[in-house]
Amino acid sequence: MMGSREWGVGNRDWGLGTGDWGRRARSVPVAIKLDILSSTLLPTPHSPLPFFLIVLLLLAFSFIVPLAAGAQESTQAGNAEAAVQKPAFALCPENARPGDPVTVGYSDAFGTQGAVPKGLQAVLVDSKGKRLVKAAFFSMPREEGEQELKAAVLAIPSTAVPGNAVIRIESQDGIIRDLPFVIDKRDFFSETIPLDQGNTDLRTKPDPQKTTESEQLWIILSRTGTEIYSAGPFTLPVTSTRRTSMYGDRRVYEYTGGTKDTTIHAGIDFGVPKGTEVRACARGKVVLARPRIVTGNSVVLEHLPGVYSLYYHMDKIAVSEGSVVEAGTLLGLSGSTGLATGPHLHWEIRVSGEDADPDTFLPRPVLDKKEILNKMSVR
Numbered sequence: 001m002m003g004s005r006e007w008g009v010g011n012r013d014w015g016l017g018t019g020d021w022g023r024r025a026r027s028v029p030v031a032i033k034l035d036i037l038s039s040t041l042l043p044t045p046h047s048p049l050p051f052f053l054i055v056l057l058l059l060a061f062s063f064i065v066p067l068a069a070g071a072q073e074s075t076q077a078g079n080a081e082a083a084v085q086k087p088a089f090a091l092c093p094e095n096a097r098p099g100d101p102v103t104v105g106y107s108d109a110f111g112t113q114g115a116v117p118k119g120l121q122a123v124l125v126d127s128k129g130k131r132l133v134k135a136a137f138f139s140m141p142r143e144e145g146e147q148e149l150k151a152a153v154l155a156i157p158s159t160a161v162p163g164n165a166v167i168r169i170e171s172q173d174g175i176i177r178d179l180p181f182v183i184d185k186r187d188f189f190s191e192t193i194p195l196d197q198g199n200t201d202l203r204t205k206p207d208p209q210k211t212t213e214s215e216q217l218w219i220i221l222s223r224t225g226t227e228i229y230s231a232g233p234f235t236l237p238v239t240s241t242r243r244t245s246m247y248g249d250r251r252v253y254e255y256t257g258g259t260k261d262t263t264i265h266a267g268i269d270f271g272v273p274k275g276t277e278v279r280a281c282a283r284g285k286v287v288l289a290r291p292r293i294v295t296g297n298s299v300v301l302e303h304l305p306g307v308y309s310l311y312y313h314m315d316k317i318a319v320s321e322g323s324v325v326e327a328g329t330l331l332g333l334s335g336s337t338g339l340a341t342g343p344h345l346h347w348e349i350r351v352s353g354e355d356a357d358p359d360t361f362l363p364r365p366v367l368d369k370k371e372i373l374n375k376m377s378v379r
């Protein structure tokens with residue numbers, strides 16, 4: 001539970017910078033004075049006068065210190081007031097690899113009485129100024145008396161170039177703040193997959209139905225809802241640890257006609273036999289459960305605003321669109337429907353439309369209110 005008291009703690013944390021300075025400013029002169037005392041004014045049996053001076057100084061201190069403390073308190077109050085007039089931000093984490101999710105926290109409720117800028121979003125901008133991905137902010141659930149807190153979840157694209165970047169907070173009125181962010185280096189595997197005539201046709205033959213399906217899926221995946229079904233962490237959808245393709249694999253498809261095409265694998269393939277139980281990786285709403293041409297029998301779950309998990313190539317689907325499932329609910333049985341060279345489960349996570357590495361959602365929650373509050377600072 002995040003009570004208003006914990007918000008108070010967060011509040012004080014944001015002002016810590018100024019509080020620390022205030023404390024240091026006071027402690028320096030005291031330390032200097034004590035130094036002077038110890039080096040030059042310590043009483044010796046032969047010098048009674050310095051001892052008399054010490055008594056005088058101590059008397060003087062008893063007046064000066066409370067005065068200084070009073071002055072400092074009012075300065076601190078002034079600083080705190082100035083600090084809360086500005087929006088506060090949190091980046092969790094402040095550096096990440098391609099494929100990793102990043103949660104951005106935002107609050108300006110103190111200064112503007114909750115007037116949140118319209119069209120508030122976070123945008124990852126690389127070192128060359130290229131806008132890579134963007135995510136809309138959504139409201140975090142809050143307890144009675146808690147301050148308004150917003151969050152946005154981004155995924156670093158697997159193609160992002162490592163280096164210094166920024167996460168730009170912007171509204172429809174323009175840039176609010178550029179928060180420094182570092183994209184770490186990450187290597188991905190490469191693989192070559194020869195396709196038979198059926199799979200070659202699936203990828204290369206124009207088909208209006210295929211286009212319609214891909215447009216429908218894109219509409220679902222780029223939607224930022226309001227409901228938080230699960231903040232994570234997620235669990236694996238199958239018990240098997242046999243993986244035949246990894247997230248971010250650079251794939252070369254060899255078509256029957258001799259031509260090639262390069263793609264990037266957006267999820268993890270588990271090489272499981274046909275009929276293996278596939279289970280929900282977290283609580284979520286079934287936003288798609290139907291056969292698709294390329295991905296076969298497919299299920300898509302919505303877990304957080306903009307965060308979805310996808311399950312492809314299943315033999316049978318066990319859930320229906322619109323229902324809310326718990327973590328571990330049976331979604332269907334694995335198979336090799338759609339574009340598949342053998343039975344397997346393709347498991348994928350999408351964040352604001354961008355594919356993310358599913359493994360990074362297993363060890364920790366994607367939305368951790370405590371972590372957001374701990375990292376919140378006025379910048």
Ligand SMILES: [Zn+2]
Pocket residue numbers: 245265267268269345346347
């Ligand atoms: Zn796959």
